[in-house]
Amino acid sequence: MTASTQPLRRLRLHALALALLSACAAPALAATPADAAKISPEVTLKLIDLLVAKGVLTRGQADDLIAEARASAAAHRAPAVAAQPAYQTAPGAVVVPYVPEVVRQQIKDELRAEVVQQAKSEGWAAPNALPEWTQRISFYGDLRARAEDVLNDGENYREFPNFAALNAGSGYDVADPVANPVPYVNTTKNRGRMRLRARLGMHAQISDGVEADLRLASGSDRSPVSTNQTLGAGGNLSKYSLWLDRAYVRLKPTAWLSADIGRTPNPFWTSELLFDNDLNFDGVAAQASFRHSSDFKSFVNVGAFPVFNTDFDFGSTQELDKESSRDKWLYGAQAGFDWAFAHDMSLKAGLGYFLFDKLNGQFSSPCLAPTSKDVCDTDLSRPQFQQFGNTMFSIRNIVPAQGAPNGPQLQYFGYASEFGVANLHAALEIARFDPVKIVIEADVVKNLKYDAKRIRALGPLNNFKPTFDPAATGVFDGGDMGYYINLLVGQPKIEKAWDWNASIGYKRLESDAVPDAFADSDFHLGGTNARGFIVGGSLGLARNTWLGLRWLSANEVTGQPYSVDVVQLDLNTQF
Known part of the structure; x- marks a missing residue:
């Protein structure tokens, strides 16, 4: 039955x-x-x-x-009635x-x-039941309103080139810097702004072992590391854009193995020392988890992600032949464990390696003084998105036009270092004072493909050793290491009224330890070549609603002085 x-x-x-x-x-x-x-x-x-x-x-x-x-x-x-004659019925x-x-x-x-x-x-x-397929779809999301102050030190160096702006146009004319002035990063004037982050997602259980996820998010631009929308940025109360933040299919052939295909959440267990919390990944990722006992399990995460795919028509508009592809990829692998070695203590650790293939700039073959319509063969080696901190160099090998040695020489800039980042991440959780918990987190990165000698040969344009001796200027002083340590007390996740936590941490990230494009976008206003403290706390106001306050105080690791404090007051809610 x-x-x-x-x-x-x-x-x-x-x-x-x-x-x-x-x-x-x-x-x-x-x-x-x-x-x-x-x-x-x-x-x-x-x-x-x-x-x-x-x-x-x-x-x-x-x-x-x-x-x-x-x-x-x-x-x-x-x-009662008078007796009536009994009715006769047939037998049976x-x-x-x-x-x-x-x-x-x-x-x-x-x-x-x-x-x-x-x-x-x-x-x-x-009665009035909804169709069966609606029971397999759920919605989720979050909303954050932020008041932020950016406080620059008045003694900061003023002439930090804005390489992102230089690479976004048709090239910077190095032959005539007077007519074509260098755009600089704002390091001296304070700013205050209100910001909004809104995200709405849909999760669908397609069938046994097949899921789909779709999420939209706000954002002032196409930045991969921020979904913040600055209020009033468009002027006149104009509306804001929504971006496709996630869209992927998850295959789960077994309980211990899953694979994501599309634009996926970060499949690796990392801190913002390496990848910003808002960063999502394009490509394919697989995650496996193995439970060896009731208190010990291990995990393995791998993935391959196209960071940049060459435009189909890349090449000079003046030539019949187009240029060869220069696709950029991120390959990652991580293994670790989660061990509850006591009834009130647990340790989670992961060791990973992340290879950023062809992310570095490449010096071009001789390129006859290009116009705004021309390209040199390594133009796509410049970063399509960057923040601040990595060592840069000029990637075009420009040959002045005959008869016009002082004519326009449009230049682009690329990362001087290659990137192959080893990462050790660990967190110790102590629940002895439950519901108050103590979490000690540590993270270390080292760029195994960093080569200071090679960078010097390319002619770096920034990250020089600060000195007051004019004869000693131009000495490259980059680095390949970074670490982060943080102490949190309270409830790590705020779920109800009066849940709370407080934290203090210290971060140091040298110039070329990781690609600056994908690191934390708040500390030192994003990128690398930064060191300093992060102090913060949160307080629950209601179910899944809380206030957060953070102070991020950062200075440069090397180079000219650049100190900036960022203060953030957040109202968060999620559903």
Whole structure:
């Protein structure tokens, strides 16, 4: 018998029980003594006992229904009439007892109530039920309102080139910096702004082992590391854009293995030392988790992600032949464990390696003084998005045009270092004072493909050792290491009113330890070549609603002075 027919079978048996109860009272209401004798109350009660034994009715239910039936029969007993001649029936005929109207209505009401209750509890039918497919879709999201102050030190160096702006146009004319002035980063003037982050996602359980996820997010621009929308940035109360933040299919062939394809969340367990929390990944990722015992499990995460794909028509608009592809990829692998080595203490650790293939700039072959419509063969080696801190160099090998040695020389800039980042990440959680927890987090990165000698040969344009000796200027002073340590006390995740946490951490990230494009976008206003403290805390106001306050104080690691404090007051809610 299938699960779908079981409820109907139980209802039929219950209806039979009610009919038998009615029959138990029927002799008192029968038209003649002969009718009353057709069904024996003793037989009826034995049948009811059999239904109780089979589990159709409980003993309490049977006793209550018998009492109700007898009371109903007594209340509606017909007045005595003169004896009538007994009706003659053929041998073996079945006599159906008379059931009073009140008993029939009682049976109908009880059956209706039981059907509705059973349908709701078992989920096989309900009045006005939604279609089945809606039960496989759920929505989630979050909203954050932020007040932010950016406080620059008045003694900061003023002439930090804005390489992102230089690379975004048709090239910077190095032959005439007067007519084509260098754009600089704002390092001296304070700013205050209100910001909004809104994200709305939909998760669908397509079938067993197949899921899909789609999320939209706000954002002032196409930045991969920020979904903040600065209020008033568009002017005149103009509307804001929504971006496709995530869109992926998840395959789960087994309970311990899953694979994501599309624009996926970060599949690796990392801190913002390496990847900003808002960063999502384009490509394919697989995650495996193995439970070895009740208190120890291990995990392995791998992925391949196209960071940049060459434009189909990349090449000079003046030439028939186009340039070869220069696609950029990120390949990552991480292994680790989660170990509850005591009833109130656990340790999680992960070791990973992340190869950023062709992310570095490449010096071009000789390129005849390009115009704004021309390209050199390594133009796509410049970063399509960057923040601040990595060492840069000029990537175009420009050959001045004959007869015009002082003509325009449009230049682009690329990362001087290659990137192959080893990462060790660990977190110790102490729950001895539950619900207050203590979490100590540490993270270390080292760029194994960093080569200071190679960078010097390329002619770096920034990250020089600060000195007041003019004869010692231009000495490259980059680095390949970074670390972060943080102490948190309270509830790591705020879920209800009066949940709280407080934290203090220290971060140091040298110039070329990681690509500046993907690191934390708040500390030192984003990127690398920064060191300093992060102090913060959160307080729950209601269910999934909390206030957060952070102070990020950062200075440069090397180069000219650049100190900036960022203060953020957040109101967060999620659903």
